[in-house]
Amino acid sequence: MREKFATQVDSDLLAEIRKIxxxxxxxxxxxxxxxxxAHVEERSKAKPRRHVMEAYRTSLSRYDALYEKLAK
Incomplete structure (x- = not known):
């Protein structure tokens, strides 16, 4: 579904977008x-998703000793 919206943008930027x-x-x-x-996708990649961080923290608490040994 498409939705109309109005906004304002720098005139030079708009000129560049129009040229593209x-x-x-x-x-x-x-x-x-x-x-x-592209902007939304880039922002979503910029920080880990919540479930990924929860799995990471669980893994750290569960396997911390193993990770320490593997790091040596």
């Missing part, structure tokens, strides 16, 4: 949507 859209023969909204998706 024109150069690639794409609609402006398509380029902006790709940029938003």
């Amino acid at each position: 859209a024109k150069d690639e023969g794409r609609q402006l909204q398509s380029v902006i949507e790709d940029a938003l998706r």
